Amino acid sequence: MIRLCKIFSILIIVLCLFSGCVQVGSADDSPHIRNFFAMDTYMTVTAYGENGKAAVQAAEDRVYELDALLNAESRDSEIYSLNENGTATLSDDTASVLKSALYCCELTDGAFNPAMHPVMRLWGFTSGKYNVPSNESIKEALKLTKPSKISLKENKATINLKGTEIDLGGIAKGYTSSEIMQIFKYNKVKSGIVNLGGNVQTVGLKPDGSDWSVAIDNPDSDGSYLGVLKTHDKAVITSGGYERNFKKNGMTYHHIIDPTTGYPAENGLVSATVVAEDGALADALSTALFVMGEKKSENFWRNNKENFDFILYTEQRKIIASDGIKDSFKTELEMKVIS
Amino acid sequence: MTKRIAKTGLFVALAMIFSYIEALIPLNFGIPGVKLGIANIVVVAALYQLNIPEAAGISFLRILLMGILFGNIVSLAYSFSGGVLSFLGMVICKKLKLSVIGVSIVGGVLHNVGQLTAAAFILQSAAITYYFPVLLVSGLVTGFLIGIVSYRVNKSLDKLSQKHTDN
Amino acid sequence: MKMNKRDFIAIAVVLVLSAAGFLFLNTKHAxxxxxxxxxxxxxxxxxxxxxxxxxxxxxxxxxxxxxxxxxxxxxxxxxxxxxxxxxxxxxxxxxxxxxxxxxxxxxxxxxxxxxxxxxxxxx
The missing domain is CATH 2.60.320.10 (N-utilization substance G protein NusG, insert domain)
Incomplete structure (x- = not known):
């Protein structure tokens, strides 16, 4: 009888352990999430698995670090001192972002321009004190937006025309999300996603082995989407005039300034989304495509097919998507595929 | 006859005290419904010392009185379905010649099953079935412990009534 | 204390049921x-x-x-x-x-x- 009791007790203990093990096993897939404000936006960083906690903490610290270096409006940033002094020896991070920015500028034939700061300031987009500048002042300011006047040799940056100022706002968040992906990989996080105020980037697949579902915001109505993109290991970054704008005398002026005119870009697009492995590239190109408009964007993509894919939302409320993502993007709207 | 009524009343009172003691012990397993169920000692003992209708009366009176005194209509429905299922199971198992411990285990398990089923109905949700396996095992363990105590209680009561009839 | 074969059958049934329940519910445990x-x-x-x-x-x-x-x-x-x-x-x-x-x-x-x-x- 005592023997039977012992067997019975052991059975129960084994069962309890077994159920305990199963629960420990599933806890490995749990998400670690950090929400915080940085770079003027709300950020959500999510990493799955046992290393996730350390990874998201490291990611948050990295964001603050990059924010402090790259913010052109902050007096303590390297970019501020470069703009102020005309020359500076940059940290590896800042140099790397500036290098990407200049590369994207060249690639897009100036549609993405990291030297638009003087014009942005004129419109008040740097301070929030919006106003519509005069034609003359815009023409004057445009003279100070030539990226060719910026030179970068190793880490030493020089501005060769006084008054020219660098603004990395159009690429900093994309660079940051790519950096977070590096941190995730370094921490052996197999599954993670970041959303830096609408700039989305993913590492690996979801813990259940499926693709991430990234919705593209529909600016026409709150909470609805243009469609949903199934993706992995990619950055998905959208630019549109609806993100930041102001109204004056019945006109809406948005923050994506066409570098050739100095006025908000009006080339028939509501938003431009770029899907690419490199976050910095995706960030810069989404701005560039928005500035280029439909036709130029299509031609630009044909010459750079291997580097990115795009989804454009036109003022006619149509979707134009590139061939590479036509199968992974689901939308209810009319969609034209470019190949 | 009066002796039986007195005995039954004593058992009900005892069962209520046990329920009350159980409520006083702040034993929180983190899972709703997991408790020792010490009142079941009395029901098991009644099942062996008295007859089935009397034991049934004791079990349901306890639930009814505790529900009226300390609970509400929802908690009453909840323990009632546990009580009915548990009692029926124990009666059947006793007939099937399981030992006191076996009867007590089945009682403990079915009590949890009954409560869970009632909760699923009240909530109109199957979410609660998530607790099903945990409650089965907890019913098994507590039923086993209660069974051992009931066995000893029965032995003492047997001796006691033996003495009574001897005198 | 006497436990008989039937007791163990009852215990086995409960254990099997709960093990089955654990397995079943854990498949959804994502x-x-x-x-x-x-x-x-x-x-x-x-x-x-x-x-x-x-x-x-x-x-x-x-x-x-x-x-x-x-x-x-x-x-x-x-x-x-x-x-x-x-x-x-x-x-x-x-x-x-x-x-x-x-x-x-x-x-x-x-x-x-x-x-x-x-x-x-x-x-």
């Missing part, structure tokens, strides 16, 4: 992504587990405060008599639930159901 709140059997609302939120639910039965925080959900406060729901703590996995019996309220974590769940919105 990381959850949505929080579904039901009151009296009808759905009150669905919330993403990934974004922090405090939800106050007032029904004829009473009031409950559910909080979603760092990918987990718990009953922050409730005016039910036993407050079991508050004691149940945090849940994160799909299939897990916090239940407030007196208020007939169920907070359940559900897995992503593929197509309909959005992990992030690009804008």
């Amino acid at each position: 990381q959850g992504s949505r929080v579904v709140i039901t009151v009296g059997g009808s759905e009150y609302g669905t919330y993403p587990l990934a974004s922090d939120k405090v939800i106050e639910i007032k029904s004829e039965n009473g009031s409950n405060t559910v909080a979603i925080e760092n990918g987990s959900v718990y009953m922050k406060d409730a005016d039910c008599p036993d407050r079991y729901c508050v004691k149940q703590g945090r849940i994160t996995d799909s299939g897990d639930s916090v239940i407030c019996l007196p208020h007939k309220l169920v907070v359940e974590v559900c897995a992503s159901d593929g197509e309909n769940t959005i992990d992030a919105v690009a804008k």
